[in-house]
Amino acid sequence: xxxxxxxxxxxxxxxxxxxxxxxxxxxxxxxxxxxxxxxxxxxxxxxxxxxxxxxxxxxxxxxxxxxxxxxxxxxxxxxxxxxxxxxxxxxxxxxxxxxxxxxxxxxxxxxxxxxxxxxxxxxxxxxxxxxxxxxxxxxxxxxxxxxxxxxxxxxxxxxxxxxxxxxxxxxxxxxxxxxxxxxxx
Numbered sequence: 001x002x003x004x005x006x007x008x009x010x011x012x013x014x015x016x017x018x019x020x021x022x023x024x025x026x027x028x029x030x031x032x033x034x035x036x037x038x039x040x041x042x043x044x045x046x047x048x049x050x051x052x053x054x055x056x057x058x059x060x061x062x063x064x065x066x067x068x069x070x071x072x073x074x075x076x077x078x079x080x081x082x083x084x085x086x087x088x089x090x091x092x093x094x095x096x097x098x099x100x101x102x103x104x105x106x107x108x109x110x111x112x113x114x115x116x117x118x119x120x121x122x123x124x125x126x127x128x129x130x131x132x133x134x135x136x137x138x139x140x141x142x143x144x145x146x147x148x149x150x151x152x153x154x155x156x157x158x159x160x161x162x163x164x165x166x167x168x169x170x171x172x173x174x175x176x177x178x179x180x181x182x183x184x185x
Contacts, residue, residue, distance in 0.1 A: 046076035049105040051098045054079045069125035083173040101151045115143045
């Protein structure tokens, strides 16, 4: 009777090397704490905070993909569409400024935008190779141009009102919640 028929696992060979299957590593359960804050691999704060618009379908799809890949909890996601969003707590980036293009804040407090924000986010979830070519100045310039066109027309493409109308609606929401309607940077 062969090993396969007996239900035994046999190593697979390719050329002259034998490849063995590894068993999955089971980690010990970590007791839950009352405070749930995302942590990096080192157990500290996230490496990058991404400001995103949850009312934008394409933005939400991108964030969902990044969250699913972020096993080390290296990214923090802050929804700028939340009426309680505060610029002071997010690198001084106002709602209006954040709506014009993507922003991310590094753990050192540096605010990065556009393709650089995407590149850093993808590097933190193990997909750095996707944006690696944008480290070359010529490629980055082309990618920034393409992104700027997307950023300029994303509201229209998503069937949403113009930014001016969104700003007015946001002021009313903040006012109704008893928050300062005039957001400062």
